[in-house]
Amino acid sequence: MSIRERLSGNEATAIAMKQINPDVVAAFPITPSTEIPQYFSTFVANGEVDTEFVAVESEHSAMSATIGAEAAGARAMTATSANGLSLMWEMIYIASSLRLPIVMALVNRAVSGPLNIHNDHSDAMGVRDAGWIMLFSENNQEAYDNMLMAHKIAENKNVLLPLMVCQDGFITSHSIENIELESDEEVKKFIGTYKPEHYLLNDKEPIAVGPLDLQAFLFEHKAQQAEAMKNAKQVIKEVSEEFEKWTGRKYEFFEKYMLDDAEIAIVCMNSTAGTTKAVVNKLRENGIKAGLLKIRMYRPFPVDEVAEALSHLKAVAILDKADSLNGAGGALFEDVTSSMYVNKKQVPMVNYVYGIGGRDTTEAQIESVYEDLQKIASSGDIGNPYRYLGLRREEN
Amino acid sequence: MSNLIEIRWHGRGGQGAKTASLLLADAAFNTGKYIQGFPEYGPERMGAPITAYNRISDEPITIHSNIYEPDYVVVVDDTLLKSVPVTAGLKDNGAIVINTTKSPEYLKETLNGYKGKIFTIDAKKISEEALGKYFPNTPMLAAIVKVTGIMSDEAFIEDMKASFKHKFAKKPEVIDGNMKALELSLKEVKQIQ
Numbered sequence: 001m002s003i004r005e006r007l008s009g010n011e012a013t014a015i016a017m018k019q020i021n022p023d024v025v026a027a028f029p030i031t032p033s034t035e036i037p038q039y040f041s042t043f044v045a046n047g048e049v050d051t052e053f054v055a056v057e058s059e060h061s062a063m064s065a066t067i068g069a070e071a072a073g074a075r076a077m078t079a080t081s082a083n084g085l086s087l088m089w090e091m092i093y094i095a096s097s098l099r100l101p102i103v104m105a106l107v108n109r110a111v112s113g114p115l116n117i118h119n120d121h122s123d124a125m126g127v128r129d130a131g132w133i134m135l136f137s138e139n140n141q142e143a144y145d146n147m148l149m150a151h152k153i154a155e156n157k158n159v160l161l162p163l164m165v166c167q168d169g170f171i172t173s174h175s176i177e178n179i180e181l182e183s184d185e186e187v188k189k190f191i192g193t194y195k196p197e198h199y200l201l202n203d204k205e206p207i208a209v210g211p212l213d214l215q216a217f218l219f220e221h222k223a224q225q226a227e228a229m230k231n232a233k234q235v236i237k238e239v240s241e242e243f244e245k246w247t248g249r250k251y252e253f254f255e256k257y258m259l260d261d262a263e264i265a266i267v268c269m270n271s272t273a274g275t276t277k278a279v280v281n282k283l284r285e286n287g288i289k290a291g292l293l294k295i296r297m298y299r300p301f302p303v304d305e306v307a308e309a310l311s312h313l314k315a316v317a318i319l320d321k322a323d324s325l326n327g328a329g330g331a332l333f334e335d336v337t338s339s340m341y342v343n344k345k346q347v348p349m350v351n352y353v354y355g356i357g358g359r360d361t362t363e364a365q366i367e368s369v370y371e372d373l374q375k376i377a378s379s380g381d382i383g384n385p386y387r388y389l390g391l392r393r394e395e396n
Numbered sequence: 397m398s399n400l401i402e403i404r405w406h407g408r409g410g411q412g413a414k415t416a417s418l419l420l421a422d423a424a425f426n427t428g429k430y431i432q433g434f435p436e437y438g439p440e441r442m443g444a445p446i447t448a449y450n451r452i453s454d455e456p457i458t459i460h461s462n463i464y465e466p467d468y469v470v471v472v473d474d475t476l477l478k479s480v481p482v483t484a485g486l487k488d489n490g491a492i493v494i495n496t497t498k499s500p501e502y503l504k505e506t507l508n509g510y511k512g513k514i515f516t517i518d519a520k521k522i523s524e525e526a527l528g529k530y531f532p533n534t535p536m537l538a539a540i541v542k543v544t545g546i547m548s549d550e551a552f553i554e555d556m557k558a559s560f561k562h563k564f565a566k567k568p569e570v571i572d573g574n575m576k577a578l579e580l581s582l583k584e585v586k587q588i589q
Contacts, residue, residue: 006421006431118437139460170434174435174437175432176431176433177457178425178430277458361461362462363461
């Protein structure tokens with residue numbers, strides 16, 4: 001029986017961490033994720049968890065301490081945002097290449113500069129090829145649920161990869177909303193005890209972690225990492241199904257909202273998907289066959305499933321909340337269009353960069369995208385595929 | 397979502413508009429509603445204009461944007477009336493609730509001919525009488541509950557009693573004053589003609 005509550009996204013994440021009760025949490029405060037270690041340190045001080053909380057002096061140290069703890073055989077977690085993640089950069093790759101199933105809460109925020117504390121996805125997109133599993137969350141509920149599933153996915157012996165749970169800074173991290181929580185006992189039962197196969201503090205099996213790895217082996221080790229990421233797909237599917245049996249809340253690689261009979265659709269991630277759902281409802285009332293595909297599992301990317309789900313559409317808009325500044329479209333656009341190409345599916349697709357630096361994404365903006373899609377669907381003319389949504393500029 | 401109520405709060409940093417919006421979300425949540433309570437985080441500092449929002453509905457709320465066409469607006473500080481477009485997008489069949497002692501003529505003129513209902517309350521007087529200090533957010537919370545009618549006065553008072561007990565666990569001496577401020581405010585919020 002779920003517990004009806006109202007919490008912010010940060011509170012929900014901190015409570016998930018309390019219920020997980022990891023061995024070690026190492027974190028350094030940065031807006032808008034600060035509240036997560038702040039609340040968690042209160043749980044530590046009150047004796048509600050028996051976690052070793054390491055108040056480090058930087059995010060580089062936060063990730064380093066987390067790596068050390070996880071390599072020693074502990075379950076370790078952290079939380080950060082934007083420039084905090086940037087400062088972890090070196091250690092982010094080391095965490096995944098050492099195959100350490102660390103779990104991180106990433107509260108998405110624009111990476112400087114110029115300095116901005118608000119939401120976009122430039123932090124997450126900067127580490128999209130770093131070998132971490134990346135799950136995105138529309139709201140506080142999904143941030144909580146993804147966190148409860150995280151360790152079972154990451155620690156699976158066919159995976160052994162770090163995992164980050166993303167949610168939108170301020171928009172969901174600081175918004176109080178309804179949520180269904182599970183009991184401490186049931187969470188504990190679902191997650192289970194962490195029993196690493198190889199770890200530094202095992203005196204029966206002395207091992208080295210992170211030694212030199214040159215021409216002879218690094219290539220093979222990278223291929224193993226890639227294989228583990230592919231394996232994660234099946235594990236995410238199984239864990240999500242098990243989670244649904246327990247809580248009744250269904251999670252797949254992505255959510256299809258009014259998509260199966262849709263003619264035009266938006267693909268996006270995190271909180272914008274919720275606003276898009278409200279717009280889809282309105283358009284459906286007017287007989288417009290609009291739909292939404294909300295990516296939950298961004299890494300690994302569900303290439304074949306996305307291509308299949310979008311193949312029947314007349315026009316699709318992919319919304320990127322980070323500009324790749326490359327003249328070739330945002331990261332999500334590239335992932336989706338590449339998925340279509342390798343699956344030999346041809347659907348007109350356009351890219352919108354939107355919501356940069358916390359620019360509010362309104363229902364009117366989303367509606368304008370569907371209007372554009374209707375024009376593309378009827379004319380077959382894509383025009384410029386690289387577009388902006390909500391950018392303020394002088395009219396020509 | 398026809399039963400969705402959207403509320404926008406205007407205040408100044410330090411006056412508790414954000415806290416009031418979260419308390420309103422709490423109270424509505426306790427009557428079984430779906431709620432959102434969120435501030436618009438800008439470069440807010442003590443005294444700077446701030447905005448906070450509430451959505452309240454019988455159905456799950458998925459929209460995650462600011463509120464542009466509110467049903468209700470709460471103005472916690474009437475010095476904002478001339479510097480912030482508080483009625484922007486406010487629905488004509490909605491209402492605005494202002495903490496002020498200014499004349500109806502002044503308000504009508506300052507609100508640029510807003511056609512909806514205008515309510516006023518002297519939160520300063522109530523707060524100073526009940527609490528001995530000026531905390532406008534408690535009176536404004538009661539005023540907006542009264543004006544929206546999202547719950548009965550009795551249910552609201554009962555709920556806030558429990559809420560304050562929790563919120564002020566470490567300074568119980570302020571609970572009675574805050575309860576008195578709520579009760580006075582429910583009576584004193586008035587529509588101007």
